[in-house]
Amino acid sequence: MRGSPPKKTQPAKTRPLPQRTRGPSVEKTAQTRRAIVSAALAEFLEKGFANATMDAVARRADVAKGTPYRYFPTKEALFEGVVRQEIAGALVEVNAANRAPGEKVGAFLRRTMLPAMRVVERQGRGAIARLVLTEGVRFPALVEIYRRAMFDPLLDELRKLVKSARDEGELKTDLRVERPQLLIAPIWYGIIHNGLLDRSQPLDIGDLFEANLDLLFER
Amino acid sequence: MRGSPPKKTQPAKTRPLPQRTRGPSVEKTAQTRRAIVSAALAEFLEKGFANATMDAVARRADVAKGTPYRYFPTKEALFEGVVRQEIAGALVEVNAANRAPGEKVGAFLRRTMLPAMRVVERQGRGAIARLVLTEGVRFPALVEIYRRAMFDPLLDELRKLVKSARDEGELKTDLRVERPQLLIAPIWYGIIHNGLLDRSQPLDIGDLFEANLDLLFER
Amino acid sequence: MRGSPPKKTQPAKTRPLPQRTRGPSVEKTAQTRRAIVSAALAEFLEKGFANATMDAVARRADVAKGTPYRYFPTKEALFEGVVRQEIAGALVEVNAANRAPGEKVGAFLRRTMLPAMRVVERQGRGAIARLVLTEGVRFPALVEIYRRAMFDPLLDELRKLVKSARDEGELKTDLRVERPQLLIAPIWYGIIHNGLLDRSQPLDIGDLFEANLDLLFER
Amino acid sequence: MRGSPPKKTQPAKTRPLPQRTRGPSVEKTAQTRRAIVSAALAEFLEKGFANATMDAVARRADVAKGTPYRYFPTKEALFEGVVRQEIAGALVEVNAANRAPGEKVGAFLRRTMLPAMRVVERQGRGAIARLVLTEGVRFPALVEIYRRAMFDPLLDELRKLVKSARDEGELKTDLRVERPQLLIAPIWYGIIHNGLLDRSQPLDIGDLFEANLDLLFER
DNA sequence: TATGAATGAGTATTCATTCAT
DNA sequence: GATGAATGAATACTCATTCAT
Numbered sequence: 001m002r003g004s005p006p007k008k009t010q011p012a013k014t015r016p017l018p019q020r021t022r023g024p025s026v027e028k029t030a031q032t033r034r035a036i037v038s039a040a041l042a043e044f045l046e047k048g049f050a051n052a053t054m055d056a057v058a059r060r061a062d063v064a065k066g067t068p069y070r071y072f073p074t075k076e077a078l079f080e081g082v083v084r085q086e087i088a089g090a091l092v093e094v095n096a097a098n099r100a101p102g103e104k105v106g107a108f109l110r111r112t113m114l115p116a117m118r119v120v121e122r123q124g125r126g127a128i129a130r131l132v133l134t135e136g137v138r139f140p141a142l143v144e145i146y147r148r149a150m151f152d153p154l155l156d157e158l159r160k161l162v163k164s165a166r167d168e169g170e171l172k173t174d175l176r177v178e179r180p181q182l183l184i185a186p187i188w189y190g191i192i193h194n195g196l197l198d199r200s201q202p203l204d205i206g207d208l209f210e211a212n213l214d215l216l217f218e219r
Numbered sequence: 220m221r222g223s224p225p226k227k228t229q230p231a232k233t234r235p236l237p238q239r240t241r242g243p244s245v246e247k248t249a250q251t252r253r254a255i256v257s258a259a260l261a262e263f264l265e266k267g268f269a270n271a272t273m274d275a276v277a278r279r280a281d282v283a284k285g286t287p288y289r290y291f292p293t294k295e296a297l298f299e300g301v302v303r304q305e306i307a308g309a310l311v312e313v314n315a316a317n318r319a320p321g322e323k324v325g326a327f328l329r330r331t332m333l334p335a336m337r338v339v340e341r342q343g344r345g346a347i348a349r350l351v352l353t354e355g356v357r358f359p360a361l362v363e364i365y366r367r368a369m370f371d372p373l374l375d376e377l378r379k380l381v382k383s384a385r386d387e388g389e390l391k392t393d394l395r396v397e398r399p400q401l402l403i404a405p406i407w408y409g410i411i412h413n414g415l416l417d418r419s420q421p422l423d424i425g426d427l428f429e430a431n432l433d434l435l436f437e438r
Numbered sequence: 439m440r441g442s443p444p445k446k447t448q449p450a451k452t453r454p455l456p457q458r459t460r461g462p463s464v465e466k467t468a469q470t471r472r473a474i475v476s477a478a479l480a481e482f483l484e485k486g487f488a489n490a491t492m493d494a495v496a497r498r499a500d501v502a503k504g505t506p507y508r509y510f511p512t513k514e515a516l517f518e519g520v521v522r523q524e525i526a527g528a529l530v531e532v533n534a535a536n537r538a539p540g541e542k543v544g545a546f547l548r549r550t551m552l553p554a555m556r557v558v559e560r561q562g563r564g565a566i567a568r569l570v571l572t573e574g575v576r577f578p579a580l581v582e583i584y585r586r587a588m589f590d591p592l593l594d595e596l597r598k599l600v601k602s603a604r605d606e607g608e609l610k611t612d613l614r615v616e617r618p619q620l621l622i623a624p625i626w627y628g629i630i631h632n633g634l635l636d637r638s639q640p641l642d643i644g645d646l647f648e649a650n651l652d653l654l655f656e657r
Numbered sequence: 658m659r660g661s662p663p664k665k666t667q668p669a670k671t672r673p674l675p676q677r678t679r680g681p682s683v684e685k686t687a688q689t690r691r692a693i694v695s696a697a698l699a700e701f702l703e704k705g706f707a708n709a710t711m712d713a714v715a716r717r718a719d720v721a722k723g724t725p726y727r728y729f730p731t732k733e734a735l736f737e738g739v740v741r742q743e744i745a746g747a748l749v750e751v752n753a754a755n756r757a758p759g760e761k762v763g764a765f766l767r768r769t770m771l772p773a774m775r776v777v778e779r780q781g782r783g784a785i786a787r788l789v790l791t792e793g794v795r796f797p798a799l800v801e802i803y804r805r806a807m808f809d810p811l812l813d814e815l816r817k818l819v820k821s822a823r824d825e826g827e828l829k830t831d832l833r834v835e836r837p838q839l840l841i842a843p844i845w846y847g848i849i850h851n852g853l854l855d856r857s858q859p860l861d862i863g864d865l866f867e868a869n870l871d872l873l874f875e876r
Numbered sequence: 877t878a879t880g881a882a883t884g885a886g887t888a889t890t891c892a893t894t895c896a897t
Numbered sequence: 898g899a900t901g902a903a904t905g906a907a908t909a910c911t912c913a914t915t916c917a918t
Binding site: 485486488489568570571572573574575576581585589610611612613614617619620622623624626627630631633634635636641646649650652653654 | 704705706707708787789790791792793794795800804808829830831832833836838839841842843845846849850852853854855860865868869871872873
């Protein structure tokens with residue numbers, strides 16, 4: 001392990017002038033961090049938080065046992081790092097303000113959320129949600145992070161959108177603003193189904209969500 | 220992981236009077252077993268599998284550290300024993316055959332499922348579901364049990380009911396039989412919300428379910 | 439190591455009826471505890487607090503690595519246990535109230551403190567003091583314990599005695615009550631000398647103390 | 658543990674003006690070394706040897722983690738270097754030959770030692786002694802150095818002085834030449850008291866020493 | 877020379893499990 | 898059957914030391 005060259009060692013060559021600060025390679029640092037987070041994600045998904053060992057993460061990232069600690073002071077911090085990274089940029093563009101003039105709410109949701117759903121399915125965001133689900137009891141901090149970064153903001157937007165839809169006579173039913181959860185319930189169900197209940201016959205979460213939209217909004 | 224049948228399993232049969240016999244007491248054995256399972260359920264719900272300690276279970280059951288091992292050879296066996304027992308006693312009564320003549324499907328679901336929902340909320344069924352949810356990745360066998368005993372049968376009945384509802388023109392939307400999950404998605408959402416996302420402001424799962432029924436079925 | 443019979447396994451035989459509480463041997467428990475504390479004392483004296491390992495303590499006591507933790511939850515607690523045990527009963531009988539009627543203060547100190555000095559020299563109390571000395575910076579709690587249990591009470595008594603000596607015209611010099619430390623300074627010096635400065639030519643701490651007494655009190 | 662002579666040890670000799678040369682700069686080297694030693698002293702005093710980290714030393718000296726290793730190959734060498742340097746500059750001036758004709762021994766000691774005592778108190782000599790005290794068990798070599806450079810020479814002079822004092826009838830008691838330690842015992846006590854036992858109410862070591870002198874010598 | 881990222885041996889602590897009483 | 902003292906594998910985390918830049 002000592003001195004073992006990390007996987008990619010032809011980094012700085014093709015870039016123009018990968019500015020160094022003083023001291024050892026900045027390139028490698030970023031690479032190492034990425035390797036660690038990525039290894040950690042894999043470990044956590046495979047084993048869950050409690051059963052994942054820092055040792056295994058390090059081995060998987062092909063770094064020494066102590067290296068992850070240079071980036072994350074504790075196992076919890078590493079977990080948080082993973083979640084944050086996966087969530088960053090995932091804050092779907094579901095922003096009520098982005099609705100085009102004249103665009104129906106249902107159409108807007110279809111346009112903005114469906115692509116995100118596709119991502120959820122291809123391992124990633126959904127897996128993280130499942131992780132929060134399975135480790136949340138033991139690790140409440142995780143739930144906090146998740147809610148703050150992802151869940152609560154989304155719910156806020158949905159509330160606004162439902163209100164608009166009702167005002168504009170687009171709602172087929174009397175879905176109340178206080179229950180925007182009914183909009184996303186199928187997504188959670190899909191995550192549970194695909195991640196736990198029946199991995200062999202995964203549901204298409206996008207389809208599920210769309211079917212639910214049809215129940216609620218006029219075409 | 221084995222079912223590990225405890226040494227004495229002919230408990231309730233011969234006893235004519237719920238009194239103490241002398242000696243190794245069959246009564247006491249059953250009592251002890253119950254105490255252990257009950258303590259274990261509480262521990263697992265509070266801490267999750269990994270963080271629950273056999274020590275705490277024993278202390279909670281007011282027995283010695285070694286005693287649980289007389290009933291369950293390993294911690295995993297204890298966990299499985301707990302969930303198995305709780306699931307076994309939790310079988311839902313939603314049977315399409317029980318629908319009264321002329322009773323609408325929506326009405327039938329309201330009549331049979333809502334009371335069950337109430338139970339879900341008062342600690343019990345929901346807690347078990349949450350346990351399966353949080354530990355399922357690590358204990359796939361549990362999911363199997365859960366599906367066989369609870370989930371798949373319920374889904375089967377729902378499928379039949381949705382079919383009837385459609386045939387009888389009661390469905391407000393084109394909910395397809397293959398998607399009875401949309402019926403119960405709000406229940407899962409409620410379990411997640413109340414157990415993980417926001418314990419401080421629990422949702423009324425019955426209300427949620429009923430609101431969803433209104434979206435789907437004509438009154 | 440598993441099942442390895444502890445050193446003394448002929449315990450209960452010769453005693454009349456070494457009463458058992460329920461469960462495993464109480465005898466052995468006390469023995470184990472003693473073995474651990476004793477091993478710990480040896481380790482701490484040899485290595486100092488920081489360099490002593492719990493592992494070595496356990497090995498030295500011939501128990502498993504986890505056993506010391508049954509008695510002391512942390513390494514610090516073990517250290518405290520050692521100090522407490524060695525200090526307990528060491529609270530010298532230097533109690534001003536014990537001075538015989540007509541007994542001179544100098545004579546009283548000679549009578550009560552000199553025997554204690556002898557003990558100090560034969561490994562034990564002095565070693566503990568040295569331990570407090572060498573580990574006190576890093577482990578202030580130790581100093582607290584030591585002061586409370588040993589040092590401050592002794593100083594209080596000495597203050598009373600010096601006052602009496604002065605009132606009774608026994609003091610050769612103007613040693614002020616606020617400086618009873620001058621009485622025990624030679625003891626500390628002896629501990630330092632014997633424990634650190636010159637182990638090969640140990641001083642007789644009792645002699646040193648007595649010589650100091652002669653400087654201060656009329657015979 | 659080795660003396661580990663740093664690469665460049667001809668520092669102050671050739672420099673005609675305390676200005677910067679170009680290049681690898683001998684100046685800067687010496688400066689860096691001084692910064693490191695000084696930072697290390699502070700760290701060791703605060704934390705003790707085991708708890709002081711090379712990282713903290715480097716940070717305190719405002720150099721990189723690897724830099725101290727250019728001057729001292731190991732942590733132990735750094736420690737020894739620090740103590741050696743501090744001891745070297747701390748040689749006490751108590752030389753019997755310096756006694757003025759007709760000057761009483763007590764007066765001479767007061768004149769020469771009291772100023773040194775003042776220094777002891779203002780962090781410095783006392784701190785070093787305390788360091789030797791607290792780390793001496795683990796680093797016997799340090800004790801050797803200390804004795805050779807400081808302690809034994811001082812004791813020798815004291816022996817001579819006590820002899821003179823006795824010959825000249827200045828001694829109030831029968832303090833024997835073999836016990837010059839009684840003279841300095843209060844100093845050690847003071848160091849222990851101020852450094853460990855009661856930092857909040859430091860004793861004036863000079864006062865303590867002077868009071869002791871009064872016990873021994875005629876004014 | 878100086879830097880600081882990376883290394884990995886070392887350690888306190890936990891806890892499922894065993895087994896003598 | 899029950900007890901609880903003892904066991905020891907497993908694991909998060911630390912930090913002196915190395916070495917490529």
